[in-house]
Amino acid sequence: MGMGLVLSACTATFQPMGNAITQPRLTDQAFVAADGFELPMRAWLPADGQVKAVVLALHGYNDYSNAFEGAGRSLATHGVATYAYDQRGFGATQNRGIWPGTETLVADVRAAAEQVRARHPGAPLYLMGESMGGAVVLTAMTSPNPPRADGTILVAPAVWGRETMGFVPRALLWVSYNLMPGIVVHPPKDLKIQASDNIEMLRALGRDPLVIKGSRVDALEGLTDLMGAALAACGRMEVPSLVLYGAHEEVLPKTPVNRAIRDFEAHAGNVVAVYPDGWHMLLRDLKGQVVLDDIATWIQDPKSPLASGADRGPRDLVAAK
Template sequence: MYETLTEIELAAPAADGVPLAGTLTLPAGPGPHAAVLCLPGSGKLDRNSDTAKLRMDLGRPLAEKLARHGLASFRYDRRGVGATPGDWHTVGFLDNRADAAAALQAVRTHPAVHGRPVGVLGHSEGAVHAMWLAAHAQATAAVLLAGYARPGEAAVRWQGTRLAAAAPRLVRPLLPVLRRAASKQLARLAASTTDATRVGGVRVNAKWWREQLAYDPRADLSRIRVPVLAVTGEKDVQVDPADLDVIAGLVPGARVHRIPGLTHLLRRTDGPGTVFAYRELLRRPVEDDLMTGVAQWLAERLG
């Protein structure tokens, strides 16, 4: 079905020399090709936005859709994941951003792309890094899938509120205690000084949390002067769909879409879309019409 596509293993060198192992997917026909850098959400994610326990299965279907619209794309394993070396537990939020910038430069200079426009597409945390790249690294266009537009701590607390609202009835009497415990843990992570720490006996990426909680993407959004498409699902419980209004207000000419029934996992549901439904939702593919719309929009601006 995909015999006209070409996949190339590419190790994009990070600023410190770490090879970010990934896949450069090329469309049919002679190059060089316009291209898209694809950035995943938060967590220990590989190039397909998968973890060991949960398969988002976004990377390859999206790359194939972009190729069918004449666009190359690059996606890579995070540090300490898949074929990229490193310790994922010690990598910061800003390290992820720096790696994204290095990957963007590697795509730009690859012979199959060199001289053609390169856009960025990010999901969740990746969307926030895409905002920075659009504002500071001369990305030609940016697609923001479920990207938040408020300080990181505010975004996390909004998530917590939605999670609490969907908690099973038997757990609800414990919510005040759980909220206080969560607030203490956030304060502890914000005040931490090490790259990693232990919370409840579990090793946690303290540097990532510290930097993410403090980061406010609104300054970057206000500096963007390239085309932006922002999409958030109406049933997203991890990113407030109302942040689309903030993006529209800060980015001149931005196109924003709040899609009915769409969840943070980029699948639609007739239910509430809570995290308790994620395993069931992940049995279905990412919405094809969403990927098609995104690919068409990028092709019109990069092709």
């Protein structure tokens, strides 16, 4: 048995999309992809049934669709319907922890967007991605066949590719992936990186069985490829985008974030906001409602200044390394 564990650690494993066997569709509890794979889905709808706009939200790495519980409820009060699904390899999907590949993640959001748009014909559709989800949205929207979206909302999009990594982390990833791609690694206990000032929320995530606590090396390899593609995509977005970062960003390094901000700001249709009291998990921070109110304002009128003023303030990331 011990030898089996060693051998499994020496093999890279992925779960790309299979052959098409059905028409993609939405059920009451899931998005079913063309290969029959079920992605558990949550929805938050306006109480009066009057949908003014629709958001399809993608969660971050090792998280799942429950990440948008508070955001979905808040946006619903503004007439915005929010849909969020567990991306492949995360949450309550099969083969949890196994990386699906960038092409599969992009294919899923493209198909899911079509199904959500069909459910609410005539309502503008926005893709919202948090962290890794933002990287998926960026990559999808700059692909040869992008989803039909009216705009994107990028919440601390993960844009940390190899070219912006230091030599040591890049070398460690290369060695680990080539020697033991299947081994599961956990963040060092003394790693002093804070994702949010909402400590109770962070503790709840630690207790949540659907939040993945460790990562396979081959999954980290795949994530790095995705983040690199996302960084390259920042200057090529062709739809209006609301880009949000916290000044206390510690999960993502300062260099790629600053580069992304410059690329986004180069396009007149984009709005970039940096929140002086914000962290990586902006929507769930103690002052997350400020961010949610800005998102609702932007959806209503992408050309209107944000109420918080975060789109007109300093761009300094005070906590990034």
